[in-house]
Amino acid sequence: MQLRRADVLRGARELLDAEGLDGVTMRKLGAALNVQAGGLYWHFRSKQALLEAVAEDLLAGVAASPPAGPWDQRLVTLAHRLRQAMLGVRDGARLIAETFVTEPNTTLAGLTGMQILIDAGLPPEQAAWTMFAVAHYVLGHTIEEQAAGPDRAAKLAALAETGPDVRELAAAIAADPGRRFEFGLALVVDGIRVRLGPRTPADS
Amino acid sequence: MQLRRADVLRGARELLDAEGLDGVTMRKLGAALNVQAGGLYWHFRSKQALLEAVAEDLLAGVAASPPAGPWDQRLVTLAHRLRQAMLGVRDGARLIAETFVTEPNTTLAGLTGMQILIDAGLPPEQAAWTMFAVAHYVLGHTIEEQAAGPDRAAKLAALAETGPDVRELAAAIAADPGRRFEFGLALVVDGIRVRLGPRTPADS
DNA sequence: ACCTGAACACCGTTCAAGT
DNA sequence: ACCTGAACACCGTTCAAGT
Numbered sequence: 001m002q003l004r005r006a007d008v009l010r011g012a013r014e015l016l017d018a019e020g021l022d023g024v025t026m027r028k029l030g031a032a033l034n035v036q037a038g039g040l041y042w043h044f045r046s047k048q049a050l051l052e053a054v055a056e057d058l059l060a061g062v063a064a065s066p067p068a069g070p071w072d073q074r075l076v077t078l079a080h081r082l083r084q085a086m087l088g089v090r091d092g093a094r095l096i097a098e099t100f101v102t103e104p105n106t107t108l109a110g111l112t113g114m115q116i117l118i119d120a121g122l123p124p125e126q127a128a129w130t131m132f133a134v135a136h137y138v139l140g141h142t143i144e145e146q147a148a149g150p151d152r153a154a155k156l157a158a159l160a161e162t163g164p165d166v167r168e169l170a171a172a173i174a175a176d177p178g179r180r181f182e183f184g185l186a187l188v189v190d191g192i193r194v195r196l197g198p199r200t201p202a203d204s
Numbered sequence: 205m206q207l208r209r210a211d212v213l214r215g216a217r218e219l220l221d222a223e224g225l226d227g228v229t230m231r232k233l234g235a236a237l238n239v240q241a242g243g244l245y246w247h248f249r250s251k252q253a254l255l256e257a258v259a260e261d262l263l264a265g266v267a268a269s270p271p272a273g274p275w276d277q278r279l280v281t282l283a284h285r286l287r288q289a290m291l292g293v294r295d296g297a298r299l300i301a302e303t304f305v306t307e308p309n310t311t312l313a314g315l316t317g318m319q320i321l322i323d324a325g326l327p328p329e330q331a332a333w334t335m336f337a338v339a340h341y342v343l344g345h346t347i348e349e350q351a352a353g354p355d356r357a358a359k360l361a362a363l364a365e366t367g368p369d370v371r372e373l374a375a376a377i378a379a380d381p382g383r384r385f386e387f388g389l390a391l392v393v394d395g396i397r398v399r400l401g402p403r404t405p406a407d408s
Numbered sequence: 409a410c411c412t413g414a415a416c417a418c419c420g421t422t423c424a425a426g427t
Numbered sequence: 428a429c430c431t432g433a434a435c436a437c438c439g440t441t442c443a444a445g446t
Binding site: 094097098100102107110111114115124125127128129130131132133135136137138139140141143144147149151152155156158159165166168169171172173175180183184186187188189190191192193194195 | 298301302304306311314315319328329331333335336339341342344347348351355356359360363372373375376384387388390391393395396399
């Protein structure tokens with residue numbers, strides 16, 4: 001039976017999850033879908049276009065339903081969803097980083113973040129800039145968190161041996177990523193709060 | 205005459221600057237150095253090892269001299285240096301992201317950030333976590349900022365046409381990266397200040 | 409419309425053998 | 428010690444031709 005665009009997308013995502021971004025190959029994907037590698041080019045202009053479609057797909061749930069509550073909670077929810085979306089596949093954050101998408105899911109996620117900050121009281125331009133600051137923190141954190149590497153653990157252990165200060169650094173890398181993410185996110189949110197002035201808790 | 209490790213490193217960096225990360229190839233590098241691709245493996249265990257050496261090299265200046273002044277200025281200086289180091293080569297931020305280095309330059313940069321925050325009054329564990337939050341913001345920002353892509357401008361222009369709210373978002377992407385970086389960095393620093401309590405301005 | 413077969417111009421890595 | 432030559436097992440992409 002014939003392959004649909006959605007099948008290729010699903011296959012690519014499964015291959016990504018199984019092999020990582022460097023393991024995604026048009027030939028392997030073809031094999032998984034019982035098709036020659038060249039045949040995939042009927043469905044997608046290029047490998048890059050396929051990866052961008054996977055990236056857009058990955059962000060599907062991020063802003064599908066708008067987060068509710070006070071502005072800080074809404075923003076934290078959105079940031080969580082973004083991280084979770086990227087954690088949804090192996091190398092998801094790297095995929096997002098190496099891709100430039102202007103499709104609905106991606107755009108809506110950005111707009112939603114911006115709107116939350118406008119509702120909180122920021123002028124539109126500041127809201128957009130602030131939204132990107134949050135997004136960049138989330139992206140940077142999640143990329144690092146997903147970076148696998150076989151010798152990572154070994155290097156880290158060796159590093160921890162070299163001194164007490166370096167030990168503290170190594171411990172931070174090895175710490176629970178979820179809690180570390182939360183910590184940094186709260187920091188950024190506090191920074192935003194400063195810009196809103198003192199009468200924020202009363203707003204919705 | 206013979207090739208030294210440093211020559212390979214310099215060649216790799218120049219090739220990276222000229223062709224981008226995806227254009228760095230053992231064969232092209234060999235050609236640039238008048239050597240067969242296989243010959244490079246005498247100097248470096250693998251392409252990955254070579255890239256990690258380039259990454260470590262890139263961070264040479266970041267913490268070479270410790271930033272001076274009040275803690276917030278010291279931290280901002282360090283963040284600037286980190287961004288500038290990554291901007292020093294094409295795809296520098298992506299290189300740092302795809303690499304896990306525990307060599308002196310990289311480690312010292314991390315330790316310096318942590319020490320600045322300890323001096324500011326944070327307990328060591330918080331200082332380490334905070335340092336990573338800053339680093340992740342810088343990394344995320346600089347990756348996005350360096351993402352080239354030929355159709356980027358076209359996609360962005362098309363996006364700006366689709367509505368006034370999206371226009372604001374597109375404008376933020378197209379804005380001066382230096383100013384945008386500054387804005388987000390100040391946000392993070394304000395967030396840190398909140399955690400230090402009210403008696404900070406008096407400290408050095 | 410959707411895919412095959414085959415080719416083109418590449419990759420990273422290994423390793424005997426040369427100097 | 429440092430590198431060549433040649434091979435191995437791969438890549439993304441194109442495109443005539445098939446169905």
